[in-house]
Amino acid sequence: MVRLIVFDLGKVLVNFDFNIAVRRLKERCPVDMVRAYSLFKNSDLAENWDKGEIPPETFFATIQKEMRLSVTQAEFRDIWNGIFTEKTDMIELARSLNRNNRVYVLSNVNPWHAEHLRKTYPWLGEFDGFVASCDVKLVKPDPAIFRLVLKKTGTAPGEVFYVDDIAEHVRAARKLGIDGHVFKGASGLVEELNKRNLLEDGAGPAG
Structure with a gap:
């Protein structure tokens, strides 16, 4: 039973659709969409982030460096959350x-x-x-x-x-x-x- x-x-x-976040980021800075999606969804970084094993500052700093983002953490978080x-x-x-x-x-x-x-x-x-x-x-x-x-x-x-x-x-x-x-x-x-x-x-x- x-x-x-x-x-x-x-x-x-x-x-959810990570492409929404990627498109919004691309409006602000040059973004490799394939690279972005792989970082967001299919990477050790994403898995460790889902496990809560890395602090938000480390997650954002890694994403910022890998994607050469010119947005603040607060701006990125708003974009990151807007996919649902x-x-x-x-x-x-x-x-x-x-x-x-x-x-x-x-x-x-x-x-x-x-x-x-x-x-x-x-x-x-x-x-x-x-x-x-x-x-x-x-x-x-x-x-x-x-x-x-x-x-x-x-x-x-x-x-x-x-x-x-x-x-x-x-x-x-x-x-x-x-x-x-x-x-x-x-x-x-x-x-x-x-x-x-x-x-x-x-x-x-x-x-």
């Missing part, structure tokens, strides 16, 4: 699930984004918990972060349903005995929730 539903955040409950949009259908679905189930959010997220998301989207505080990688010094797909959620919530692996858009993360959870779904859209998720009798009658995104 499922006692806990865990949602990934990015691309599941909120959308809500997925309102998914937020309402998560809320409806939270009426009869415990719901947690588990995200690989850096300190600036974590703070921004908590301030900008108060619905995050409506759920039973939000585990941010930068707060626990662990990132998915490390099994330790899933074990941490199990310990924190007092649930067994077989009592958890996990939703993430990244298949590698879902596979890591499944190896621990956690039931998981690779998110590709709300309709597919609703189908999986119904299979597990987790939705109230009529619940789910409109359309």
Whole structure:
């Protein structure tokens, strides 16, 4: 029996697009867009930032040097945080699930984004918990972060349903005995929730 539903955040409950930040930076200084995206998303720097293992000043100084930025840290942070949009259908679905189930959010997220998301989207505080990688010094797909959620919530692996858009993360959870779904859209998720009798009658995104 499922006692806990865990949602990934990015691309599941909120959308994000690093190209928005890159385009805004390019208006201010010469930016190699390929290099910028690789620094933001697919680098040791990005992973250590998501783990909360480097201070903001070090992160910004590295980015500033690598990209030859002519912006202040405050200006960069504003641009860096401006990449998110809500997925309102998914937020309402998560809320409806939270009426009869415990719901947690588990995200690989850096300190600036974590703070921004908590301030900008108060619905995050409506759920039973939000585990941010930068707060626990662990990132998915490390099994330790899933074990941490199990310990924190007092649930067994077989009592958890996990939703993430990244298949590698879902596979890591499944190896621990956690039931998981690779998110590709709300309709597919609703189908999986119904299979597990987790939705109230009529619940789910409109359309």
